[in-house]
Amino acid sequence: xxxxxxxxxxxxxxxxxxxxxxxxxxxxxxxxxxxxxxxxxxxxxxxxxxxxxxxxxxxxxxxxxxxxxxxxxxxxxxxxxxxxxxxxxxxxxxxxxxxxxxxxxxxxxxxxxxxxxxxxxxxxxxxxxxxxxxxxxxxxxxxxxxxxxxxxxxxxxxxxxxxxxxxxxxxxxxxxxxxxxxxxxxxxxxxxxxxxxxxxxxxxxxxxxxxxxxxxxxxxxxxxxxxxxxxxxxxxxxxxxxxxxxxxxxxxxxxxxxxxxxxxxxxxxxxxxxxxxxxxxxxxxxxxxxxxxxxxxxxxxxxxxxxxxxxxxxxxxxxxxxxxxxxxxxxxxxxxxxxxxxxxxxxxxxxxxxxxxxxxxxxxxxxxxxxxxxxxxxxxxxxxxxxxxxxxxxxxxxxxxxxxxxxxxxxxxxxxxxxxxxxxxxxxxxxxxxxxxxxxxxxxxxxxxxxxxxxxxxxxxxxxxxxxxxxxxxxxxxxxxxxxxxxxxxxxxxxxxxxxxxxxxxxxxxxxxxxxxxxxxxxxxxxxxx
Amino acid sequence: xxxxxxxxxxxxxxxxxxxxxxxxxxxxxxxxxxxxxxxxxxxxxxxxxxxxxxxxxxxxxxxxxxxxxxxxxxxxxxxxxxxxxxxxxxxxxxxxxxxxxxxxxxxxxxxxxxxxxxxxxxxxxxxxxxxxxxxxxxxxxxxxxxxxxxxxxxxxxxxxxxxxxxxxxxxxxxxxxxxxxxxxxxxxxxxxxxxxxxxxxxxxxxxxxxxxxxxxxxxxxxxxxxxxxxxxxxxxxxxxxxxxxxxxxxxxxxxxxxxxxxxxxxxxxxxxxxxxxxxxxxxxxxxxxxxxxxxxxxxxxxxxxxxxxxxxxx
Numbered sequence: 001x002x003x004x005x006x007x008x009x010x011x012x013x014x015x016x017x018x019x020x021x022x023x024x025x026x027x028x029x030x031x032x033x034x035x036x037x038x039x040x041x042x043x044x045x046x047x048x049x050x051x052x053x054x055x056x057x058x059x060x061x062x063x064x065x066x067x068x069x070x071x072x073x074x075x076x077x078x079x080x081x082x083x084x085x086x087x088x089x090x091x092x093x094x095x096x097x098x099x100x101x102x103x104x105x106x107x108x109x110x111x112x113x114x115x116x117x118x119x120x121x122x123x124x125x126x127x128x129x130x131x132x133x134x135x136x137x138x139x140x141x142x143x144x145x146x147x148x149x150x151x152x153x154x155x156x157x158x159x160x161x162x163x164x165x166x167x168x169x170x171x172x173x174x175x176x177x178x179x180x181x182x183x184x185x186x187x188x189x190x191x192x193x194x195x196x197x198x199x200x201x202x203x204x205x206x207x208x209x210x211x212x213x214x215x216x217x218x219x220x221x222x223x224x225x226x227x228x229x230x231x232x233x234x235x236x237x238x239x240x241x242x243x244x245x246x247x248x249x250x251x252x253x254x255x256x257x258x259x260x261x262x263x264x265x266x267x268x269x270x271x272x273x274x275x276x277x278x279x280x281x282x283x284x285x286x287x288x289x290x291x292x293x294x295x296x297x298x299x300x301x302x303x304x305x306x307x308x309x310x311x312x313x314x315x316x317x318x319x320x321x322x323x324x325x326x327x328x329x330x331x332x333x334x335x336x337x338x339x340x341x342x343x344x345x346x347x348x349x350x351x352x353x354x355x356x357x358x359x360x361x362x363x364x365x366x367x368x369x370x371x372x373x374x375x376x377x378x379x380x381x382x383x384x385x386x387x388x389x390x391x392x393x394x395x396x397x398x399x400x401x402x403x404x405x406x407x408x409x410x411x412x413x414x415x416x417x418x419x420x421x422x423x424x425x426x427x428x429x430x431x432x433x434x435x436x437x438x439x440x441x442x443x444x445x446x447x448x449x450x451x452x453x454x455x456x457x458x459x460x461x462x463x464x465x466x467x468x469x470x471x472x473x474x475x476x477x478x479x480x481x482x483x484x485x486x487x488x489x490x491x492x493x494x495x496x497x498x499x500x501x502x503x504x505x506x507x508x509x510x511x512x513x514x515x516x517x518x519x520x521x522x523x524x525x526x527x528x529x530x
Numbered sequence: 531x532x533x534x535x536x537x538x539x540x541x542x543x544x545x546x547x548x549x550x551x552x553x554x555x556x557x558x559x560x561x562x563x564x565x566x567x568x569x570x571x572x573x574x575x576x577x578x579x580x581x582x583x584x585x586x587x588x589x590x591x592x593x594x595x596x597x598x599x600x601x602x603x604x605x606x607x608x609x610x611x612x613x614x615x616x617x618x619x620x621x622x623x624x625x626x627x628x629x630x631x632x633x634x635x636x637x638x639x640x641x642x643x644x645x646x647x648x649x650x651x652x653x654x655x656x657x658x659x660x661x662x663x664x665x666x667x668x669x670x671x672x673x674x675x676x677x678x679x680x681x682x683x684x685x686x687x688x689x690x691x692x693x694x695x696x697x698x699x700x701x702x703x704x705x706x707x708x709x710x711x712x713x714x715x716x717x718x719x720x721x722x723x724x725x726x727x728x729x730x731x732x733x734x735x736x737x738x739x740x741x742x743x744x745x746x747x748x749x750x751x752x753x754x755x756x757x758x759x760x761x762x763x764x765x766x767x768x769x770x771x772x773x774x775x776x777x778x779x780x781x782x783x784x785x786x787x788x789x790x791x792x793x794x795x796x797x798x799x800x801x802x803x804x805x806x807x808x809x810x811x812x813x814x815x816x817x818x819x820x821x822x823x824x825x826x827x828x829x830x831x832x833x834x835x836x837x838x839x840x841x842x843x844x
Contacts, residue, residue: 053695059567059806060612065581067570139576142565142584147574197584198614217613217620218794218802220696243695246789246798250695253682257692412562412807419566419578 035092036084037525038514040234048529049239050510052521053251053263057244061215062200064136064183064191067144069431069519072181074242076520077223078119079184079206082110082129083175087517089342089434091175095124095185095207105170105472112161117228118187119204119211126157131188133165133178141191145182147442147451170470172477173437180520181433184208209235209525218244236512236528255280255505261529262506262513267384269326271503284328285502285515288338289431291324291385293377293393293495297455299424306367308492312352313360314400315393321498323392324385329500334485336432336439337499338517343436345482350489360400372401378426379406380414385500386427421453428494431518436481437469444493456493531835538831542824549820550602550813554595557804557812563587564611564807585611598813608810610803617814620799625818627697628788628795632780634715636773639722644769646723647730648757654735662727669724678717678790685713695792714791718784722776729772733765740764766837774830778823 058071063079083091099110116124135141137149151174154166167174186205190196204212209231210223221242225235243260245251252273254260265271274280295311297303317331330337333353335344347353364372377393379386387408394404409417417423432439446452446462464484471477488494502515513527565581582588586597601608607617650662686692693710700707737743738761746756785797796815803811834841 051696057802059802060614062614066568066612068567139574140580142577142581144569144574144577146577195609198609201614215613215615216623216794217610217615218624218788218798219792241696243792245695245792249679250682250692250790250792253686253692254695257686257690259692259695410560410562411805412560412567415566415570416562419569 035086036094036231037522038516039512040526041236041512041528044236044512044528045530046236046528047238049241050237050524050527050529051241051243051259051261052524053245053254053260054242055245055248055251055263055266057218057246058221060201061204061212061221062197063206064141064143064145064186064200065197067182072518073520074221074223075184075206076180076208076522077210077240077524078204078208078212079180079186080208081180081184082112082178084522085176085179085181085433085516085518087338087434089339091179091435094180095129096175096178099175106167108165108167108174109158110163110165112163113230114161116207116230118207119226119228120187121228122187124185124207125160125188126163127188129163129185130155130157131190132183132185135191136183143182148177148182148438170472171437172472173435173469176433176435176438179433210240213239220244235525237524240524255507258507262504262510262527264515264519265503265505267325268328268500268503271328271505272326274505279508281506281508283504283506283515285504286330286338286517287431287499287502287519288336288434288517289429289499289519290332290336291321291329291389291497291500292428292430293497294423294426294428294454295493295495296421296423296425296453297457297493298422301367301369301373302425303455304367305491306363307369309352309490310360310363310367310400311397311402312492312495313354313356313363314396314402315495315497316355316396317353317495317497319396320389320392324387324389325498325500328503329498331498332496334488334496335436336496337501339432339434339436339439342434343478343481345485345489350485352489352492357399364400369401372403374403374405375425376405376407378414378417378424379408380427380429381408381410383427383429386429389427389497418453421451421455423453433518436477436484437465440481440484440488441465441469444488454493456491458487458491458493461487461491535832538828542821542828545824546817546821550599550817551595553813553816553820554598555591557807557809557816558591560804560807562807564809567806568612598810602814602817607814610808610811612806612808613811617810620811621796621814621818624794624796624799624815626699627793628781628784628797630700630711631714631718631784631787631793631795632777634711635718635722635780636777638715638719639726639776640773642719643723643726644730646727648734650727650731651734651738659731662731666724666728669720670728672721674717674721675786675790677720678714678787681713681717682790693791697792697794710791710793714787714793717787717790718780722780725776726772730765730769733768734761737761737764763837767834767841770830770833770837774826778826781819781822781826 056070058074059068060066060071061075063075080095082094082096084094086092095113095116097111097113099108101108112126112129118124133155136143136145137152139146151167151169151171152165153168156164158164184206190205201215209226209229211226213224214222223240225238245254248267248270251260251263252270255263255274256277271282275282295302295308301307321327321329321331333345333347333350377390379390390406397404442451443453444450444456444461445465446457461484464480468477468480468484471480502519504515506513509530511528511530514523516522564585565578568581569578586594610617610620646662650659653659682692693713694706697710698706742760743756746760784795785801788795788798800815803815
């Protein structure tokens with residue numbers, strides 16, 4: 001079933017069009033349950049335990065302070081925000097039922113869903129919503145989501161089931177920001193207890209379809225069905241065991257021998273080892289992930305745009321993708337594969353995408369490097385694709401005289417360099433939620449509004465990002481982001497290489513699992529065991 | 531004996547104290563911290579500052595150390611920064627798995643290695659000796675991850691079976707526990723058995739050349755008596771020393787096998803704590819390894835006296 005079929009009841013265009021008319025009063029009708037998380041199954045059988053193998057263990061299960069993707073993948077089943085990041089790019093009402101937008105587009109009046117209960121048994125009210133989002137947006141509370149919520153100036157309950165959110169400037173991405181990446185709605189006052197932050201790893205207080213039953217480090221996290229869940233008839237599974245298996249060989253053996261019912265593979269090419277195995281089904285899904293080369297302008301001569309363009313012209317993305325993930329993905333230009341259709345610019349309409357060694361050499365000569373120069377590439381230990389990609393890249397850049405040495409660093413070291421904007425020339429591996437503002441703004445807008453990790457300091461790009469954020473009209477917004485992508489492709493602060501597909505391997509008794517492009521396990525809220 | 535024990539324990543306490551300082555400084559010398567790991571690429575300076583304050587990372591390092599030490603001395607190892615669980619409980623649970631792994635490995639390796647070593651020594655230079663030597667070389671040369679992987683893949687292809695991936699303690703189900711532990715124990719034991727066998731063979735061969743053996747032979751004592759009464763007793767002390775070393779090695783370094791077979795042991799806990807910069811777990815875990823190593827050494831030293839009453843502990 002395609003994503004457009006899945007979300008037939010409210011399609012993206014309708015929602016965006018409604019957003020365009022929002023200056024008067026945007027009202028999103030309540031989402032039918034089938035819209036969320038994937039299609040409900042007509043023939044589903046309730047009950048049973050599903051064992052999902054995870055190669056990367058979540059470092060914790062606290063959605064308010066832990067940014068790791070491995071955490072988000074699981075906790076989206078436990079905690080819920082006001083909106084759901086539908087794969088086609090719309091923010092669909094989740095704990096919200098709909099909203100009205102003021103004529104100046106600065107005040108969102110959000111109506112909340114009735115009959116929602118926390119895992120603790122209390123009913124969810126507007127007070128809880130205001131408390132939770134106020135907690136996240138106050139950077140002093142240490143939430144990684146604080147930056148995304150900086151445009152919010154006030155959140156207050158107006159009655160039992162209505163909350164008013166005021167923002168400092170129009171922001172078309174606000175509903176998507178109120179999604180499920182960070183935080184979620186928890187009971188008001190939850191963090192007043194001294195042990196609240198650590199307790200989230202032992203007992204859940206969300207509103208999601210599953211509750212946390214057990215979290216054993218290096219072993220498993222077990223979720224059980226939330227009997228008081230607000231959507232009728234779902235989820236189907238009684239129990240999910242997330243089993244932490246730290247190496248692919250054991251995971252594949254576990255899948256073959258039915259110790260594991262379902263897993264997504266970190267190295268797409270590993271799928272070859274289970275293809276054709278009786279009782280196993282392999283599915284390939286597009287992703288919002290990007291494997292990229294970042295070019296930090298703090299490192300000379302990467303501060304020279306001509307040098308960055310020359311590097312881009314020497315990079316054969318397809319060759320790197322084939323070498324590093326066996327070709328199981330999509331070469332990209334300036335947009336992740338899962339959003340290409342909605343927001344991307346075709347690669348042939350973007351500059352510096354096609355290999356042109358002569359042009360690259362000419363640019364290097366103009367920049368004062370006719371014989372090339374020595375450059376160090378940083379790759380991260382544990383990211384397998386980077387090892388093969390690094391060797392391939394060295395060959396490619398060697399053709400324009402760049403002598404590439406490869407430095408492998410541990411993730412903690414890499415993150416430290418990244419955060420302190422000293423990333424230099426490095427591989428990167430990151431993902432987004434489906435909105436161009438959330439994809440680009442923080443990473444590429446100049447400081448202080450954005451983090452500008454690559455020291456790009458591009459005024460034109462920043463102006464376009466501001467424009468794109470405030471524009472509500474979908475057609476105009478798309479046009480703005482098209483122009484932005486042209487600037488990015490021309491100036492090359494980053495070289496987006498490819499999006500690796502999600503490779504899902506499941507036992508054929510696991511039904512109706514649809515892998516969300518973010519890589520998060522929303523699909524388990526609709527999966528069942530035959 | 532009591533005085534010796536008291537002295538050793540006092541010396542161990544001083545060593546543990548020094549080790550705690552080294553461990554404390556060592557874990558902090560690795561670039562990056564838990565806040566960087568938690569906030570990832572989205573890091574907000576204000577949020578980062580707030581979290582650093584929450585974890586006490588904004589304090590001078592000496593204050594952090596003495597604060598931690600004061601709590602440790604009252605048996606308060608704190609709470610894991612990332613998992614939110616009491617550190618002592620986490621270390622205890624992980625240690626239980628690793629101790630089972632270590633002792634089961636030691637038992638199996640002894641069961642395989644000692645008889646093979648004796649057999650080889652008794653047939654020095656013969657076909658049996660050469661075969662055992664070849665097997666020992668193979669066992670010593672093969673990396674443990676390779677042995678583990680081959681066993682896992684071999685058993686899976688041959689019997690359509692693989693060990694359960696969620697650890698179950700023996701108190702919950704002995705059968706399930708044994709089916710989980712069988713392959714990891716065998717993987718480690720094959721390697722250790724080779725080292726054992728080599729060690730025992732060498733010890734016996736050199737003991738065979740000693741005067742007391744020649745005298746016993748001259749007196750017409752039976753080979754069996756010479757072997758079990760004289761030879762084994764004399765090689766018992768180096769053998770126990772060797773066993774102690776193996777035990778420490780497994781307790782402190784079973785991370786590869788634990789990762790391969792998804793065992794929630796101490797090695798894997800330490801590794802994941804390094805990745806997340808979870809200092810309370812890392813410090814307590816490394817300290818546990820140091821203390822265990824000291825206790826094993828102490829136990830080995832005390833066993834000398836039991837094996838040979840002539841040994842004076844001082």
